[in-house]
Amino acid sequence: MSETAPAQASEHAPAVRLRGIGKRFPGVIANHDVDIDVEQGTIHAVVGENGAGKSTLMKILYGVQAPDSGTIEIDGRAVSLGSPADAIDHGIGMVFQHFMLADNFTVLENVVLGAEKLHGIGAAARAEIMRLSDAYGLDIEPDRLVEDLGVGARQRVEILKVLYRGARVIILDEPTAVLVPQEVDELFANLRELKAEGLAVIFISHKLDEVLSVADTITVVRRGTTVATVSPDEVDSRQLAELMVGSELPTPSTESSTVTDTVTLSVRGLRLPGESRLLLDDVGFDIHRGEVLGIAGVEGNGQAELVEAIMGMRSGATGKVELAGRDLTRASTRERREAGIGYVPEDRHRHGLLLDSPLWENRVLGHQSREPVVRRGLVDRRAAREDTQRIIEQYDVRTPGTDVLARALSGGNQQKLIVGREMSGDPILLIAAHPTRGVDVGAQAGIWDHIRDARRAGLAVLLISADLDELIGLSDRIEVILRGRLVGSFDPSQVTPEQLGSAMTGAGGAA
């Protein structure tokens, strides 16, 4: 494990050399004294906690944001990147953490946008796309609308966009957060191919095992600055995590089962018709008191619909939903919540929060009909503030107060607030969809602990996650969902992520 290592002198200059990069936002130092060298023909991983400054750094390298200090060299020449256009001209391409695609455009339109000079917007462009798609095995159909594509395909479109512009340096910001193992493998195969062609790949991920498996070099970012550059052979994931956090991590406690015989949630024959096929097809299962049921599946196979059907947010759903013996089949979302369901939604910005409202109002959200925050139809502001304060303390939400707008919190802290809120009022069932997506390892551990504690006290949990390690680590039982059907049940203590992965993609394999 070396200190921030200067580039080894070799015959050619590194593809990217960052020196002394600094970036301040009002009141926040996002980056300072960042030094990184990325060699040609390597995969270079960047890791760090939420808010460590990784994305900011990449945006600087891609010209989205201007650095306050420091220099950027591409292939040994100092450059100034005023806009993404400049960066593209210098052969840099970036796949953002959140996809940058226009849903209502075709793949072709998304790809040629901004690069129309290369091959126009017609037949020549289509031919070039097909050429690249074949050359890299990306399997792209240029005339599909992006909104009809799955996550994996979108990811490939993003990569094609970069290749189309002839990028020599490719930045991938958390590309694997939403992919299943097979898709991750495919992606990594693509990356290795690019590497073999002499391209440099910069790769950000919170999944340290992946990082260790694919990267040639790893740079650790902590509180805005590079603290170490290591080779994957020198470290294991635990050491890497400790480098990120700057201190030792607590060992996750292993637990004995708390599953009881009492059924909390019983789902029978759940169906949901879609445009051309059933989105949910005869789904049925039980969750007992103290049990965590994990649902594994490739995104878009009905998980979101399942959650929303159980929450009563889908109007066309038929089938029976019983909570602690009470029939909720015809109940509204509100009645289901009142009956004791807590809900951590998949998309916290869209479903979990009022971003432009203060934290205490976000505490009321979803609990509008329950004390202490609402009494006799009136919002009790004092009680709401007090209870928000309780959550802040119990769940370690980093915020200066309860009157701050939710938007001002970082993603991890927003998530902790949501979990804390959904746990208040002592729910008997928690539906948690991707509760730790994009959350760093420290905060992740905190959220898991809270779920474990509640389970011990009798909470039943329906856990949906794309993170198979999380599923395996937390669940008492795992069901696999494929095209709206439950296709297999696994014991987490027996199953490997790979086994789960193949079950998730079905016998035919391709997703």
Added chain:
Amino acid sequence: MSGLSPRLTKVVLGLSAPVLALFAAFAITSLVLVVAGDPVGGVWGEILTVPATRNVANILNNATVLYLSGLAVAVGFRMNLFNIGVDGQYRVAAFVAAVVAGEGWLPGAANIVLAIAAAMLAGAAWAGIAGVLRASRGVSEVIATIMLNFIATGLVAFFLRKVAVREAGSNTIGTKEIPEGSRIPGFEIGDGATTEVYGFIFLAALAGFAYWFVLNRTRFGFELRATGASTSAAVASGINVKRMTITAMLISGALAGLVGLPILFGDAYAYGSTFQSGLGFAGIAIALLGRNNPIGIAVGALLFAFLDEQSNALQILVGVSPDIVAITQGVIVLTVVISYEVVRRYGVRLEQQRVAGALEQEHRAADEQETHA
């Protein structure tokens, strides 16, 4: 600024925006006058004179009406619904109220109550059409309410002609006059004033208070605002968004139903072909100006009423077209939001600084612990 307490900062920031805007509007209007060669001093001298008592009464009266219109629009805005149809709603409602009150089925005050209820129902029903279309068929409420405005005009004209009575010698038609006992008496301000202030002003204030209380204090109001802030989050929290859409339109329409009533009960006593129109559109500007806040809307309504009243005499006394004031009003709306935006960005930055500052201290404390350990 960062030295002030957050609450005080908020107040100072909140006040600086409108002041900035008024100055900008003043400057731009003056510029227009100068370019056009009109007497700048004369115009401002006339507009900014202290209004006479009866003008004050007029301003209050006009503001009452504008205020109700602003409230009606604002209810929609709080839920991200753009009710551009207050004009049609109050037209339908005022007509219905005038007919009901004019018939005098109930004596005295009971008649007033009945007519007000009828007006609110009519306004709500008219707006409800747009609400139902939006909730059940996904029709943009913007289009629906625009269309309903035109339709209201045609329908009311038709029915007005059916029920109209015409005073001898007059060329206007109107509904039957409201009986003496069922009018809402005004009150005098100052002495010798020839114009009374509408008694309805108290009802308008009450409506403002109800608006504030319901939206900011009750669970229902919370749900309405939450739906406006994020439909998807509202659904997930158990709010029935379709029902909320219809309810919000109904409430907006019911408030719109009140818009014509101060005039009806305090002044005109009948609905006729010269009944004031266009109040709904003024309400949009006023709601936006007042940022959907009941006090803000009151200030906006007073400002607009003040400008309208003071400009009325411009032509007679200074020889300048009072249309210049419309420019001022529009410019105020625009500059207010621009300066709010500028101030807001500044405020966000302050807020971020505060958050970051607090976090940095935490970090430092943590670092210190680390080094001690």
Added chain:
Amino acid sequence: MSTTTSPRPAAGTTSKRRLPRWWWLAAVLGVLFVVSVLEVVTGADDLASSGTVRATLIALVPIMLAGLGGLWSERAGIVNIGLEGMMILGTYGAGFFGYHYGAWAGVAGALLMGALGGLVHAIATVVFGVDHIISGVAINIIALGAVQYLASLTFAGLPGGGSTQSPKLDNVPSVTIGPLSDALGNLEGQDIFFVSQLAAVLRAMVTNLSLFVLLAFVLLLLTYVVLWRTTFGLRLRSVGESPSAAESLGVAVLRYKFSAVLVSGALAGLAGGFLAMVASSNYRDGQTGGRGYIGLAAMIFGNWRPTGLLAGSGLFGYTESVGLRQGGTSVHALLLGVAVLAMGLAAYQFYRRNITQGSVILGLGAVVMLVWVAIDTVPGDFTSITPYVITLLVLAFASQRLRMPAADGQIYRKGSAG
């Protein structure tokens, strides 16, 4: 909601998106056929006369141009409720420049004044990030006040002018293809089912056709070509769909939004100019009469697309003209059309097993049918609201497929990519 990994069946997607190229021609002929049948059945012979078609052309152009203005700005993600105001500015521009410097100067003046309104909207929404609705409403107020103020300054005292109207303006030249017009007129006169009606439509297009009308249709076509067939258009639409994606690919988002709103204003200005110079022949206070809002509605009606907009403004222009011309009988005949269409639609809904919807539509159709039987002619109050009622009805039964640009109305700040 969430994304699907498994591809949807290809057939479903293509049938929804790929109509044959000539579909619009088929649609036009189909509508004409229905109208011809109505004429024959009810004897309301003004439904498809060349006069009605010409009046429809005149009535639809200002709405279409305003709608095109809306289309440009909303495709770039800026809601433009200020179309009415920009249109008002256009009427004045046409009045002032048209009076002093001639017809084409009037056209240019309308365009420039409208663009000026667009400029204000662009500065407010793009540069300052003001809420689009607020800015639009403010522009409507300012434009109305400014134009009335200017008119009283510049037109009062001119011969034939006054504080609320300009003197008469020169005509924008118009063209007639003489022989063709006569031949078609002949055919129209012969009362051959469908052929006469078709001749009437064609005749209106070759007789006394103002070049401004032609210009408007060229602009419609141009809009389609520019927005959907060029690089510029791709980029412009991309900033309305996903500005952050556009920015991440080096598109100067704010510049595109800015220019789109300028064009939007110019088109709305032309709409006003048309109203002053072709639909009538002078500037008048309050001349726009809410047509800017109607244009906006026609654009939403048309699903943010030129062809749809044309259909929306056509429907509007047609019902308005028909109502103004032989309102009583024509609108009465239309009632029958509506009733029959509703029953057809109801049958289709029953076939699709949408029982509730089918019943509602059937009930509606039955009521309209009853009204048709009960009265001989529709009173004026109702003929004047026909366009609005029909628009509402059509929207109520067809609007679920509408799709606005994904980032429409959202405020975008530079550097938001990622």
Added chain:
Amino acid sequence: SDDTESSTGTDGGDAPSSDVKVGMAYDVGGRGDQSFNDSAAAGLDQAMEEFGMESQESEAEDGEAEAAREERLRTFADAGYDPIIAVGFAYGPSVGKVAEEYPDVHFAIIDDSSVEADNVASLVFAEEQGSFLVGAAAALKTETDQIGFIGGVETPLIQKFEAGYVAGAEAVNPDIEVDVTYLTQAPDFSGFADPAKGKTAAQGMFDNGADVVYHAAGGSGGGLFEAAAQSGNWAIGVDSDQYETADSSVQDAILTSMLKNVNVAVFEYLSEVNDGTFPSGVTTYDLAVDGVGYSTSGGFVDEFTEQLDEYKQQIIDGEITVPATP
């Protein structure tokens, strides 16, 4: 403007002077509307010229509040204007109210006779009588036995025009067909300011067989003239002699105009004021006093003047009673 030299002034030498200050409150549209307000303005101009009076003017806004109309009158009164002339029926209630507040100031109101007060003069017109004559002219001129009427906004006042016109036409030819269209409904007064709609409606009538169309639609009437000129049919103007004010390109399509001599009423009122008496009560300007009539400029009705004058006499004599509602 050009009225300094043109009037039939008696004393060519020193300008007449008077200490009367006239306040003139116009209806929407104001001076320069080529119509009703302009006619009132002409009367005012003539009086100022002949009597050396001073005057000030102000005009109504579209859809304004009742209070705004009252305030306009009060502002005049407070500023020392006396008399104050309110142009248009919309001022009816406000004149009633303000006249009571200012008993020493004198008011005149045009087109309304609902106010009874010592300091109020009501100047009203028998529009139906004038309309009768142009209706007769239309019926005499038509070759298709089909004529039209376009009203700006459907109000009782405009319906008076319609009623007279139809009666006149039917007096000539009981079987004549009269198409009637109103452009908008109150309170949407845009029908008085939308020439585009006027043109569409007129074109519709011409296309469907009418060959003479009369309008009482204020500014929208311009659309009628255009349509008539373009299609080679006849239009009939209203209020003032529109042949005189219309653009030369449409002049030859204007058959005649129904004259509503607001200028005469205003001038006569002011001349009485100049003589020191403030009239009050209702003065009706009808055919008998030439308060209404028809114009002959262009000479297109010369062939019928005899018949028309006969009708006129019958009306004056009471042999024909013209209905005021359709």
